[in-house]
Amino acid sequence: MNINFTLFSQAAAFAIFIWFTVKFVWPPLMRAIEDRQKTIADGLAAGERGKHELELASHRSADALKEAKQRAADIIAQAEKRASQIIEEAKGTAKDESDRILVGAKAEVEQEVFRAKETLRQHVADLAVAGAAKILRREVDAKTHADLLTSIKAEL
Amino acid sequence: MASGAELTPTSYMTHHLTNMTSSVGEGAFWTLHVDTLVMSLLLGILSFGFLWSVVRGATSGVPGKRQAFVELAVEFIDDQVKSTFHGDRHAFVAPAALTVFVWVLMMNAMDLLPIDIMALLYELLGLHNWRSVPTTDINATFALALSVWLLMIFFNIKVKGLGGWIHELVCTPFGKNPLLWPVNLLFNLVEYVSKPLSHSLRLYGNIYAGEIIFLLIGMWAATGLAGTVFGTMLGAGWAIFHILIITLQAFIFMMLTVVYLSMAHESH
Numbered sequence: 298m299n300i301n302f303t304l305f306s307q308a309a310a311f312a313i314f315i316w317f318t319v320k321f322v323w324p325p326l327m328r329a330i331e332d333r334q335k336t337i338a339d340g341l342a343a344g345e346r347g348k349h350e351l352e353l354a355s356h357r358s359a360d361a362l363k364e365a366k367q368r369a370a371d372i373i374a375q376a377e378k379r380a381s382q383i384i385e386e387a388k389g390t391a392k393d394e395s396d397r398i399l400v401g402a403k404a405e406v407e408q409e410v411f412r413a414k415e416t417l418r419q420h421v422a423d424l425a426v427a428g429a430a431k432i433l434r435r436e437v438d439a440k441t442h443a444d445l446l447t448s449i450k451a452e453l
Numbered sequence: 454m455a456s457g458a459e460l461t462p463t464s465y466m467t468h469h470l471t472n473m474t475s476s477v478g479e480g481a482f483w484t485l486h487v488d489t490l491v492m493s494l495l496l497g498i499l500s501f502g503f504l505w506s507v508v509r510g511a512t513s514g515v516p517g518k519r520q521a522f523v524e525l526a527v528e529f530i531d532d533q534v535k536s537t538f539h540g541d542r543h544a545f546v547a548p549a550a551l552t553v554f555v556w557v558l559m560m561n562a563m564d565l566l567p568i569d570i571m572a573l574l575y576e577l578l579g580l581h582n583w584r585s586v587p588t589t590d591i592n593a594t595f596a597l598a599l600s601v602w603l604l605m606i607f608f609n610i611k612v613k614g615l616g617g618w619i620h621e622l623v624c625t626p627f628g629k630n631p632l633l634w635p636v637n638l639l640f641n642l643v644e645y646v647s648k649p650l651s652h653s654l655r656l657y658g659n660i661y662a663g664e665i666i667f668l669l670i671g672m673w674a675a676t677g678l679a680g681t682v683f684g685t686m687l688g689a690g691w692a693i694f695h696i697l698i699i700t701l702q703a704f705i706f707m708m709l710t711v712v713y714l715s716m717a718h719e720s721h
Contacts, residue, residue: 307596332513
């Protein structure tokens with residue numbers, strides 16, 4: 298336990314080693330560590346940002362999907378409405394058409410009836426005239442009484 | 454043993470606890486413990502050379518195994534310093550703490566070398582008295598503690614100014630009252646004297662005692678078969694336990710260094 302000159306030599310060595318560490322060992326390693334920490338922090342931040350963006354995008358896509366579904370439903374509803382409208386219209390048109398045809402048919406039938414009646418009357422008139430002519434063969438001259446006969450025919 | 458013809462426990466112990474000296478001047482003070490200086494320098498150059506070689510190629514990308522190991526040690530020190538020292542620790546305190554820890558740890562670790570085999574090797578190199586463990590030399594530990602003490606005073610003056618430091622010496626811890634000045638000064642003087650003493654003697658005592666235990670076990674191992682068997686077992690057990698002691702003492706020495714330097718930076 299004797300203190301001697303070794304003390305100073307040892308202290309000098311200590312000073313040199315401290316200087317060396319302060320100057321050459323500590324700063325480059327700290328720089329490397331801090332750079333890496335920054336890289337990792339940036340990476341984590343980017344990851345977080347990506348996650349956030351993914352969340353936003355999924356929100357947006359869900360919204361878009363919802364909107365598209367809504368629109369599709371609207372379109373279907375509109376189409377159904379339009380289809381029933383068309384059917385109604387067609388029904389209306391068909392009814393009108395059928396009414397029209399019915400009216401036309403009735404008119405034709407009436408016309409036919411009228412014509413048949415006319416023909417019948419003609420025939421009856423002819424028969425009557427023929428009968429009267431048979432009766433009046435002698436007195437009635439077809440030529441001279443043509444006017445009269447025609448008027449009778451018309452009255453029948 | 455290689456030391457001489459007649460081997461007594463005393464001569465064995467003395468042989469292992471005698472430094473190789475070299476006189477650099479007149480008087481007992483001007484002697485140099487060559488073994489202490491050479492071993493410590495060698496270990497310092499090896500460790501800091503290793504650190505430097507790793508750090509020179511340090512990458513901020515994925516680190517290699519060696520860089521990861523160095524970073525582990527450095528970040529461990531950095532964390533310890535961060536929790537104690539509040540200031541720009543990268544400028545001086547943290548690298549100084551790294552120096553202290555690595556160097557003291559390496560010097561302590563020499564205690565794990567088998568003493569008698571090492572003595573034989575040194576004998577072959579022509580070195581009769583050669584102690585492997587620099588920290589069993591009070592000069593080495595006291596040099597470290599004294600350097601820290603001087604740094605402490607340097608930072609006291611640098612941070613607080615000479616006036617601020619003297620003010621702190623006189624006015625703390627009891628108060629500003631002039632009646633208390635002598636008491637404060639006495640208190641601070643005792644603190645300033647006890648700091649380097651306890652700092653250096655704690656390390657020295659622990660490692661020196663550890664070496665003595667190894668020597669005692671070694672002596673027992675020389676007494677016969679039973680001594681050899683139990684000496685081996687005890688030696689192995691003590692060496693394993695000593696791994697804890699050398700690391701712990703290096704850590705304590707480093708922490709005290711950081712604490713003293715932090716106290717020097719803080720005003721009361």
